[in-house]
């Protein structure tokens with residue numbers, strides 16, 4: 001669920017570039033084109049969606065599975081890709097005991113059919129060339145999924161606004177999209193990435209290990225007076241905690257957009 005728009009904010013963040021393309025959400029048949037392990041608990045799933053209208057960085061879709069007996073189940077998934085193509089990339093983390101995610105991570109195969117509804121969400125979105133404001137991204141675990149296309153679009157557009165990403169995972173193996181993040185770091189668009197590992201850091205890195213705290217958050221993110229747009233995504237408890245800390249650190253929460261993936 002995204003935080004609601006704040007009156008006037010859209011106008012404040014769109015001083016440059018063309019008006020955004022609005023794509024009407026619709027149901028589309030999709031076929032699994034590729035699957036690959038993303039982390040020990042997550043899988044990257046590439047869908048072939050011939051009628052897909054394209055999507056902006058940060059948008060999501062609803063994915064619907066239909067069993068042979070007609071039983072259907074649907075869940076929301078952020079889109080790790082963006083732009084006009086008809087290949088749509090997702091990354092799904094296995095929620096133990098869940099109904100849909102274990103099937104997507106462990107069982108779905110190339111050639112399987114399903115349906116997607118989208119693109120969805122016009123609020124948790126960042127488009128290149130639209131704003132001069134620096135951007136602070138904050139992700140917990142699979143919460144990196146909607147933030148990756150923002151990082152990629154920023155790099156590909158060589159957009160000069162400063163980007164910072166704070167990415168919290170348990171271990172280095174739990175980091176999604178490491179190659180894509182490394183590629184964005186090699187690009188000329190300004191990007192800083194800080195990893196916070198709660199259980200184990202890369203061997204020999206000397207990086208501190210421990211849960212994200214308000215102090216570590218404050219030391220890593222752009223200052224409250226930097227005028228940054230802030231995007232926060234992860235499990236609901238992670239997002240709620242980060243929002244609380246950002247408020248306590250003096251950030252204006254009307255500049256913060258949040259996407260909650262669920263969980264208690």
Ligand SMILES: Cc1cc2nc3c(=O)[nH]c(=O)nc-3n(C[C@H](O)[C@H](O)[C@H](O)COP(=O)(O)OP(=O)(O)OC[C@H]3O[C@@H](n4cnc5c(N)ncnc54)[C@H](O)[C@@H]3O)c2cc1C
Nearest residue numbers: 001075076077078091092093098099100101145261262263
């Ligand atoms: C806008 C949006 C985008 C999302 N994008 C992604 C994404 O890119 N990748 C991804 O892996 N997931 C994403 N999710 C979460 C996804 O929609 C499902 O909730 C998740 O896959 C679990 O579904 P399930 O059927 O396996 O679990 P369910 O059967 O629905 O739930 C089983 C139990 O797990 C708990 N639970 C549900 N979701 C979570 C969670 N995220 N963390 C911890 N506990 C949970 C439930 O409260 C319940 O107790 C997104 C959610 C939203 C709302």
